[in-house]
Amino acid sequence: MGEAPVIYVENLKDRFSDGFNLRFKGFETSIDVGDKTFVIGSNNNDSISSIEVQIYDKSKGKWVIPTVLGTEPKRYEGHSAILLNEDRIMVITWGSTPDDCIWFLEVDTEYVKQQKKASGTEVVAWSKGVRGDAEKPVVISGPSGVGKGTLINMLMKEFPTMFGFSVSHTTRAPRSMEKNGVHYHFTERSIMEKDIKDGKFLEFASVHGNLYGTSTEAVEAVADSGKRCILDIDVQGAKSVRASSLDAVFIFISPPSVAKLEERLHLRGTETQEQIQKRLRNAKAEIEQGKSSGIFDHILCNDHLEKCYDDLKKLLGLDGTTSTNPKPSSKGINLPSKHAASKINNKILIKSETPGSGNPSKNSIVLDVSLLKGGAPSRTRGLNVYAVDPNPFSDSLNGIHKLS
Numbered sequence: 001m002g003e004a005p006v007i008y009v010e011n012l013k014d015r016f017s018d019g020f021n022l023r024f025k026g027f028e029t030s031i032d033v034g035d036k037t038f039v040i041g042s043n044n045n046d047s048i049s050s051i052e053v054q055i056y057d058k059s060k061g062k063w064v065i066p067t068v069l070g071t072e073p074k075r076y077e078g079h080s081a082i083l084l085n086e087d088r089i090m091v092i093t094w095g096s097t098p099d100d101c102i103w104f105l106e107v108d109t110e111y112v113k114q115q116k117k118a119s120g121t122e123v124v125a126w127s128k129g130v131r132g133d134a135e136k137p138v139v140i141s142g143p144s145g146v147g148k149g150t151l152i153n154m155l156m157k158e159f160p161t162m163f164g165f166s167v168s169h170t171t172r173a174p175r176s177m178e179k180n181g182v183h184y185h186f187t188e189r190s191i192m193e194k195d196i197k198d199g200k201f202l203e204f205a206s207v208h209g210n211l212y213g214t215s216t217e218a219v220e221a222v223a224d225s226g227k228r229c230i231l232d233i234d235v236q237g238a239k240s241v242r243a244s245s246l247d248a249v250f251i252f253i254s255p256p257s258v259a260k261l262e263e264r265l266h267l268r269g270t271e272t273q274e275q276i277q278k279r280l281r282n283a284k285a286e287i288e289q290g291k292s293s294g295i296f297d298h299i300l301c302n303d304h305l306e307k308c309y310d311d312l313k314k315l316l317g318l319d320g321t322t323s324t325n326p327k328p329s330s331k332g333i334n335l336p337s338k339h340a341a342s343k344i345n346n347k348i349l350i351k352s353e354t355p356g357s358g359n360p361s362k363n364s365i366v367l368d369v370s371l372l373k374g375g376a377p378s379r380t381r382g383l384n385v386y387a388v389d390p391n392p393f394s395d396s397l398n399g400i401h402k403l404s
């Protein structure tokens, strides 16, 4: 029932003697997945170590440097690597902070398969591992001027510790009252396009002539702080999020009529007449899609603001019976700075390798990966962590007890 330890730390230059110049100056691991070998190397000679991935395709006898998506691990002294489910490699970094030591390199997940198909190149994607779960984000969508921002502001004002706003990036110019980093991250098109290419965005869309997008960091920063994330995005964006690994609640806000929408946009006074007409043209298509596409779990009509706000609170379970305290933010994992990792079924055993640390099992912990959720381009959640009791005959179950 158990499996042999699968930590790979070996001399790769001996193994692959085909003249390919491995670019790593520091530390390498290799993992076989089907007919490919994934070599993960860290250049840790500098004060800031970086990680790189190279793939050896055994069927073609060729090395490939893949497109690497997502944010990768930084600043660590080495790593262990373990294959999970034939589609992702768990990378445990040494000497990192407790909230930055578990990473997943996705090599054949659905997300990676999609990206490979879209780009026609070899792709791998990083996702950071996080303990426990976060509450489902709330995606609020609807045509411009319907009142999404107004409803979100009311929610954040009434429940400041419960909700956090996903601050989008946009190439549109700021309005007079808008602050960079609060309402939007205002950015240049070329910078945003590069970040999109680098896999930093969960979704993006061209809306009313400008580029808008939700970065993975924007959503995950809110979730990591223990708050429930709210996204204010257009229907195209909602469709992309629906197709992503982010498990969210999707709410469409519809206007009582297009005439009312026009009136609201005029009264808001933030767009020119020409821009308003453009937004209204797009609104018609958005209303049709919002009501019929099957993207949305709930549709609310914002005719009377207070009534719509009450309906929104009800469907989010904020009817007075739920606790409005935020969930404690997920805690990190205190790993021994140098360790060996091995896998038995869905459990990863991590043992200290620090010389002179005494009984190695004293510093051992178990990571349970049976309930992993999400993944690239967001976080991988659902990691459970247990300490291994140095005295297996103590009260705790099988010598293992869960760390709270």
Ligand SMILES: Nc1ncnc2c1ncn2[C@@H]1O[C@H](COP(=O)(O)OP(=O)(O)OP(=O)(O)O)[C@@H](O)[C@H]1O
Pocket: 142, 143, 144, 145, 146, 147, 148, 149, 150, 151, 264, 265, 267, 268, 302, 303, 304, 305, 306
């Ligand atoms: N139920 C309502 N009745 C009348 N006016 C409303 C109602 N809800 C919101 N408004 C007003 O309509 C205008 C547009 O609202 P808001 O800015 O919240 O829309 P939005 O959907 O966030 O627009 P955008 O997508 O362009 O950001 C605001 O001036 C707001 O005060």
Ligand SMILES: Nc1nc2c(ncn2[C@@H]2O[C@H](COP(=O)(O)O)[C@@H](O)[C@H]2O)c(=O)[nH]1
Pocket: 141, 142, 143, 144, 148, 168, 169, 172, 203, 204, 205, 207, 212, 213, 214, 232, 233, 234, 235, 236, 237, 238
């Ligand atoms: N797909 C996305 N749409 C977004 C995002 N942020 C905002 N939006 C939508 O854009 C329009 C216009 O917004 P405005 O601030 O210029 O009035 C509106 O429908 C927003 O919901 C995003 O990150 N992605």
